[in-house]
Ligand SMILES: CC(=O)N[C@H]1[C@@H](OP(=O)(O)OP(=O)(O)OC[C@H]2O[C@@H](n3ccc(=O)[nH]c3=O)[C@H](O)[C@@H]2O)O[C@H](CO)[C@@H](O)[C@@H]1O
């Protein structure tokens with residue numbers, strides 16, 4: 114297994130290109146199951162999660178070709194020869210549940226393994242299932258699998274009022290509703306840029322959708338969808354992560370392709386902490402205003418609030434802020450696993466339930482640390498960039514799920530970082 118070694122070496126300067134969004138691309142790829150025409154996704158990120166979704170779609174009988182070194186994905190599903198999403202693939206990646214809606218809508222049946230819990234929380238899928246039931250599907254949970262069947266004549270449009278905002282359930286219902294009979298109204302829908310991107314792609318395929326980006330999305334079902342070419346939206350989480358690099362280390366870095374409206378709540382917190390963010394023609398320029406970072410309080414919320422996927426990285430910044438910050442995690446019940454690892458580097462953090470209190474220290478010190486999940490891993494790298502001495506991050510396979518070429522991107526702005534094979538006796 115690989116490790117990443119980081120040595121804090123002062124301010125960073127230069128530019129970092131931002132890739133297409135993992136969380137958009139994983140949602141767009143299953144849209145191929147809605148049509149027998151080709152779907153081409155450009156600006157795709159090169160990540161292990163994309164390879165997992167590729168394997169899942171191929172296991173169902175779809176064709177997925179990775180072109181231009183993975184930047185372009187050419188997908189096509191003429192006819193599926195399998196409608197079962199196997200546990201062995203689904204357990205690797207929760208986005209796998211998003212094949213359920215499209216298969217149910219196009220072919221009237223699907224069997225998908227329940228994804229199960231994961232390190233950051235229980236992450237149930239009951240809201241996805243309730244949405245399909247509202248559209249007339251019959252669902253049966255057997256042997257860890259959801260066996261789903263559409264009513265005769267196919268799914269029916271329905272009014273679905275989500276009791277809480279769910280990105281995944283909104284996406285699954287949106288995908289399915291494009292081919293349902295009649296009108297579907299999704300109330301209390303998620304408003305994330307990845308959902309807007311999905312709606313734009315589906316519309317290019319011929320779907321009739323209105324209201325994406327607001328909390329009410331209306332979908333008029335159509336008989337069939339066609340092919341399309343669609344560019345994947347910028348990864349706002351990769352963007353926010355790299356914005357934190359100059360915030361933590363000093364210097365000035367331009368994030369190519371970045372836009373403030375992808376991350377307004379995050380940018381407001383950076384401003385309050387003493388970090389300047391300016392929009393340029395090519396993206397966003399980020400620099401520390403002057404002096405030490407100031408403590409700020411953060412509450413994670415659905416979009417347009419502060420994203421849960423940037424909470425760990427923000428905590429890395431606040432470890433060396435002046436004063437005490439409180440981070441409240443409202444989306445996932447166990448998303449502070451980076452806190453004990455940051456503590457190994459000299460941070461002063463107390464976690465009580467969904468709250469983490471961070472007392473800023475003047476300096477972090479390098480240490481061997483363990484990545485526990487995707488965003489936790491990158492928070493340890495960010496902390497390592499600002500620490501004195503050497504930080505060795507193990508279990509970096511988590512990182513490969515969501516960050517392409519992290520070593521190359523950070524080296525490009527002057528960071529001292531390398532990836533090595535873990536010594537065999539480690
Ligand atoms: C609202 C939110 O910030 N969602 C995040 C969530 O999306 P993801 O789609 O994974 O999760 P959801 O948005 O569905 O979950 C939001 C909340 O609803 C609960 N829930 C969800 C579905 C369901 O059927 N039943 C249920 O109770 C979840 O446990 C969670 O507490 O994780 C992704 C990966 O970290 C992030 O990119 C998303 O920003």
Ligand SMILES: C=C(OP(=O)(O)O)C(=O)O
Nearest residue numbers: 136207208422487488515
């Ligand atoms: C946790 C994440 O992804 P997933 O929902 O695929 O687990 C993430 O993107 O931070």
